[in-house]
Amino acid sequence: MREVKSAKLSESYFEIDHPSGLKILVYPKPGYKSAYAVFGTRYGSIDTQFRLPEDKDFTTVPEGIAHFLEHKLFESEELDAFQRYAETGANANAYTSFDKTCYLFSCTGNFKASLEILLDFVMHPYFTAATVQKEQGIIGQEIRMCRDEPGWEALFQLLRAMYKTHPVRIDIAGTEESISHITADLLYKCYHTFYNLSNMVLCVAGGVTAEDVLEVADRMLPKQQPVTIERKFHEEPREVNAPYVEETLAVASPIFSLGFKEAITTPERSLREILLSQIVLEAICGKTTPFYAELLTGGLINTSFETEYFCGYGYAATIFTGESPDAKEVRRRLIERVRSLQETGIAKDDFERIRKKLYGRAVMSFNDIDGIANAMVSAHFCGEGLFDEVETLGVLTLDEANARLRESIDTDCAALAVILPKGDDVCNS
Amino acid sequence: MQAQPKITQIGEKIRLLQVGAARPKTTCISILLLTPMRQNPAETTVLASFLAHSCARYPTLSALNARLEELYGALLSGEISRLGEAYCLRLSVDCLADALALDKEAVSRAALELLLELLLEPKASDGKFDEAQLRTEVRLCAEDLESEQNDKRAWALVRMLETMCADEPYGYPRAALLAGVRAVTPESMYRAWRELLKTAQITVQVTGDVDMAPLEALLREKLGGLSDRAPAELSTVFVESCDDVTEVTEEQDVNQSKLVLGFRTGMCDRDDDFYARRVMADLFGGGPYSRLFTNVRERLSLCYYCSARLQRQKGLLVVQSGIERKNRDVAFQEIMRQLHVMQAGEFTDEELTASKKALCDAFAGVGDTPEGLDAYYAQFADGEVTTPEALAAGLAAVTREDVVRVSKALTLDTVYLLAGQDGEEAAANA
Known part of the structure; x- marks a missing residue:
């Protein structure tokens, strides 16, 4: 057991290499009544093709299977996980993203009993043809619900416009058609590949101790042989798939998602690159910039405007989303803004102010145990420590930020997705 | 502490x-x-x-x-x-x-x-x-x-x-x-x-x-120096029951239809039998142990969500679900059937305990962060405040009889359907 400390924050957490093969991270918050635990696996919607050392060929599975598996894991031959949590009072949930699946609960009492349930049901899959079929109806409705959410729809339209082959372009839940091909056998295949403890992490934050967590983990987790998973590397061209796509939905106002696809030579971005990209985004169109004010008062965007540095295994992009009556003009202005800033560089004062803001926000996030536990999962899967963000922010330089601004955003690799209200005329390109 | x-x-x-x-x-x-x-x-x-x-x-x-x-x-x-x-x-x-x-x-x-x-x-x-x-x-x-x-x-x-x-x-x-x-x-x-x-x-x-x-x-x-203060009286109309149900269907070109049911709870102010009603709403359609989740979603596979929420400050209870249009009647009937289960007291003690535990557990953690406390106390800006501890204690004291009593006070007022095109196609293909 190793204690990881931050002098800046006067906070610390414990890192444990459990004999079972699982990495366990515990962040005690003395004085807190609640605790939050996440059991996550590095397995998400992009993992559609994979191979174990004993396999000859890659296994290709239906789109949306990671999310389907997340739903199904809550069931067992006897009581399902929700029924068991009902006895402890914990609030349990799960989520699937592009690159991970996480099972979680929060509670104020009965922590050990709830942790036991979490470890037990995730370690014991139970799938049958009948339970698989039942879930197809429920997830089918979840998929339809998401198709009516214009922000979500715009993001996936954008991802399909930016990426030709990388599975980040497919919907996390798949389609009603793709999930109809899911069988109990396929679920077991995915489970035994990705739910190996060597591919997982357990993160706990709140009013608990490392000893509390270990007592349950020692009892519940048998030693497992680690697996080596080979994930298919998707050859993705530098240029975008389509520079412009649009769709109509029953929305009141047009919604856009604009992305600059980044040319990458290694599959993953470092924390340093991610933080620098966040600074770059603030410098381009943060709320303090005259540029943002111009777009806002000019009626081109409203307060729903947001930016994101979006990256994962094999993909990276700088994304801008919002509502606009003229998304193409927003694109034109943003490209112009990026090019001019790439030429002049970010001003020293702006850089320092942005850094101070990001530092404050990073520190403020350490109140929230949900945020801490989920951040520990993400940091672990990226090979980083939880406090690296606060530490790294302190040592970034303006030159690095300017270099990042110039190399990460290629204004020739832009894609724009627009959701238009039904009945509106298609705008001219 | x-x-x-x-x-x-x-x-x-x-x-x-x-x-x-x-x-x-x-x-x-x-x-x-x-x-x-x-x-x-x-x-x-x-x-x-x-x-x-x-x-x-x-x-x-x-x-x-x-x-x-x-x-x-x-x-x-x-x-x-x-x-x-x-x-x-x-x-x-x-x-x-x-x-x-x-x-x-x-x-x-x-x-x-x-x-x-x-x-x-x-x-x-x-x-x-x-x-x-x-x-x-x-x-x-x-x-x-x-x-x-x-x-x-x-x-x-x-x-x-x-x-x-x-x-x-x-x-x-x-x-x-x-x-x-x-x-x-x-x-x-x-x-x-x-x-x-x-x-x-x-x-x-x-x-x-x-x-x-x-x-x-x-x-x-x-603020102490604000001149000519004349604070307005705040009051809210509480309609305690409803005699006839209003049904409204509105069409939109959406992939999933939304069914929303509005009930009058019988409350005459925000504190009227609040604890019993809060537990009743949760047992009916709160967590995954609730009647609506276990039946409308899990047993009948009709939806991804089906929930019931109490709107304390207005004395309403609202049930929301996203369904296929062709399943509107089946879903409606099942929601009402589950309400009758509540009113007849045919829920188990385990369900009641689960609901109370989950609610109390949630309120016990409110005090951990300023954000949690700020959001919690904002709901009492219109009057007397109750601490999360006192609220949890009130919920813990609710009995089966309390839940049955307040569930009998519910009357259906409005059934609203935002109707998509989904069911039409499905029916045509069947």
Whole structure:
């Protein structure tokens, strides 16, 4: 057991290499009544093709299977996980993203009993043809619900416009058609590949101790042989798939998602690159910039405007989303803004102010145990420590930020997705 | 350990509510102003946005945001919500805890000072709000209201409530509000702002680990000195039951239909048998142990969500579900069947215990963070406050008989369906 400390924050957490093969991270918050635990696996919607050392060929599975598996894991031959949590009072949930699946609960009492349930049901899959079929109806409705959410729809339209082959372009839940091909056998295949403890992490934050967590983990987790998973590397061209796509939905106002696809030579971005990209985004169109004010008062965007540095295994992009009556003009202005800033560089004062803001926000996030536990999962899967963000922010330089601004955003690799209200005329390109 | 909040009167119907939290990284400060919904609804809506975007000292959004960045990226928000039939205009800041500032400056005092400037010294002159900024704010508010239609789940709820409460202030239609927002003037905004300061019931909430003396002094100076205060009486119409059911179906080209049921609960005020009703609503359609989740979703596989929520401040219970259109009748019948199960007391003791445990567990953790406490206490801005501990104790004491009694008091008022095209095609293909 190793204690990881931050002098800046006067906070610390414990890192444990459990004999079972699982990495366990515990962040005690003395004085807190609640605790939050996440059991996550590095397995998400992009993992559609994979191979174990004993396999000859890659296994290709239906789109949306990671999310389907997340739903199904809550069931067992006897009581399902929700029924068991009902006895402890914990609030349990799960989520699937592009690159991970996480099972979680929060509670104020009965922590050990709830942790036991979490470890037990995730370690014991139970799938049958009948339970698989039942879930197809429920997830089918979840998929339809998401198709009516214009922000979500715009993001996936954008991802399909930016990426030709990388599975980040497919919907996390798949389609009603793709999930109809899911069988109990396929679920077991995915489970035994990705739910190996060597591919997982357990993160706990709140009013608990490392000893509390270990007592349950020692009892519940048998030693497992680690697996080596080979994930298919998707050859993705530098240029975008389509520079412009649009769709109509029953929305009141047009919604856009604009992305600059980044040319990458290694599959993953470092924390340093991610933080620098966040600074770059603030410098381009943060709320303090005259540029943002111009777009806002000019009626081109409203307060729903947001930016994101979006990256994962094999993909990276700088994304801008919002509502606009003229998304193409927003694109034109943003490209112009990026090019001019790439030429002049970010001003020293702006850089320092942005850094101070990001530092404050990073520190403020350490109140929230949900945020801490989920951040520990993400940091672990990226090979980083939880406090690296606060530490790294302190040592970034303006030159690095300017270099990042110039190399990460290629204004020739832009894609724009627009959701238009039904009945509106298609705008001219 | 969480202490009882400290409440200090600053002026007539102006109170300061102060709560501590364990080793917080943040301080949360909120100013909550309550006025009757009928008083300047459009202007009040625009004020929430106008006041949060500028003031005399920071006249542009860029200047204001630069100030927030100096305060370590403090998060400022201006929102409008409803507490029963009162509007609650809320200006709030979440900022870095004073002890963590790089040179230990009092971020909390600077943040409160900023909030008070936004509220009391808006960008206005000669009895008029700044016209150019007002044009932008009107557009932002109008677009915000229009975009509610983009969230179908929320929109179906809005439409159900407008139908159900058409004769009550609560049902004030979005269309009327939107038209009102577009019609505000610099003069009407100024008058509404003066009226807000004169008539609102005001609560200032400070949560975190701060030296309160300078904050309280600042509040006394700025709010205590407000002249000609005449706080308005706040009241909400509680319709206790309904005799005939209203059914409304609206068509939209959506992938999933939304079924929303509105019930009258029999409550005559926000505290009337509240604990029993809160547990009843949860057992009916709260967590995954609830009747609606286990039957409508898990057993019949009809939907991804089917939930029941109590709207305490208005005495309503709302059931929401996303379904295929062709399953509308099956889903409706199953929801009503589960209600009868509740009324007949045919739920198990395990279900009741699960519900109470889950609710108490959730409230027990509220005191861990300033954000949790700030959000929790905001629901009591219209009157007496209850601590999370007292609330959990009240819920824990609810019995099976209590749940049966309050579930029998439910009467169905309105059934609303936002109908998509889905079921039509499916029926045609069958």
